[in-house]
Amino acid sequence: xxxxxxxxxxxxxxxxxxxxxxxxxxxxxxxxxxxxxxxxxxxxxxxxxxxxxxxxxxxxxxxxxxxxxxxxxxxxxxxxxxxxxxxxxxxxxxxxxxxxxxxxxxxxxxxxxxxxxxxxxxxxxxxxxxxxxxxxxxxxxxxxxxxxxxxxxxxxxxxxxxxxxxxxxxxxxxxxxxxxxxxxxxxxxxxxxxxxxxxxxxxxxxxxxxxxxxxxxxxxxxxxxxxxxxxxxxxxxxxx
Ligand SMILES: [Zn+2]
Ligand SMILES: [Zn+2]
Numbered sequence: 513x514x515x516x517x518x519x520x521x522x523x524x525x526x527x528x529x530x531x532x533x534x535x536x537x538x539x540x541x542x543x544x545x546x547x548x549x550x551x552x553x554x555x556x557x558x559x560x561x562x563x564x565x566x567x568x569x570x571x572x573x574x575x576x577x578x579x580x581x582x583x584x585x586x587x588x589x590x591x592x593x594x595x596x597x598x599x600x601x602x603x604x605x606x607x608x609x610x611x612x613x614x615x616x617x618x619x620x621x622x623x624x625x626x627x628x629x630x631x632x633x634x635x636x637x638x639x640x641x642x643x644x645x646x647x648x649x650x651x652x653x654x655x656x657x658x659x660x661x662x663x664x665x666x667x668x669x670x671x672x673x674x675x676x677x678x679x680x681x682x683x684x685x686x687x688x689x690x691x692x693x694x695x696x697x698x699x700x701x702x703x704x705x706x707x708x709x710x711x712x713x714x715x716x717x718x719x720x721x722x723x724x725x726x727x728x729x730x731x732x733x734x735x736x737x738x739x740x741x742x743x744x745x746x747x748x749x750x751x752x
Pocket of ligand 1: 574576650
């Protein structure tokens with residue numbers, strides 16, 4: 513067991529799609545990053561203030577409006593850099609200037625990330641380092657963030673509890689998505705707790721058992737056998 517985990521997380525549902533924006537921070541330095549600020553920036557900033565953290569970065573999983581719609585405004589307001597997604601999502605981010613307004617969504621603005629991310633890049637936050645995996649399929653430039661010491665992955669719309677991301681939107685591809693899940697997510701380990709872009713948390717091991725799209729029984733077992741006794745050993749701490 514790890515003695516303690518220096519990563520803490522607060523989930524902030526944003527936009528009418530109830531997207532799980534998250535604030536993660538290094539408990540040693542209290543430096544924080546906002547992942548996927550799709551909107552409702554006041555709510556995000558209030559929670560950051562309440563936790564006593566300083567937002568230093570914005571990380572993006574992919575360019576859809578419910579994840580990236582508030583990035584330009586937040587980056588401008590705070591003067592912080594934006595890292596991610598992979599450059600293959602540039603066309604989605606460019607569209608943020610032109611998307612038609614929908615009820616409940618704030619107007620969105622395009623932006624240029626300070627850093628596009630590649631597979632196996634790392635991002636840093638205070639004393640924390642997170643690994644980046646490129647997981648195309650839902651969008652071509654989708655990335656996920658993995659904090660190995662606390663066995664937490666922030667996976668955007670790649671996989672959900674009991675489901676997977678949709679692939680019927682522009683440049684989505686279902687087979688590519690399944691391949692990303694098998695080749696990029698499963699090797700991180702069955703005990704990894706994942707925070708999806710929508711809905712509740714789960715572990716990769718749980719999904720390998722009973723997710724109707726990607727369970728081992730559905731796809732065939734290409735990696736290690738799931739040990740049913742191996743629950744999550746250690747997770748990061750969560751605030752609502
Ligand atoms: Zn999406
Ligand atoms: Zn989404």
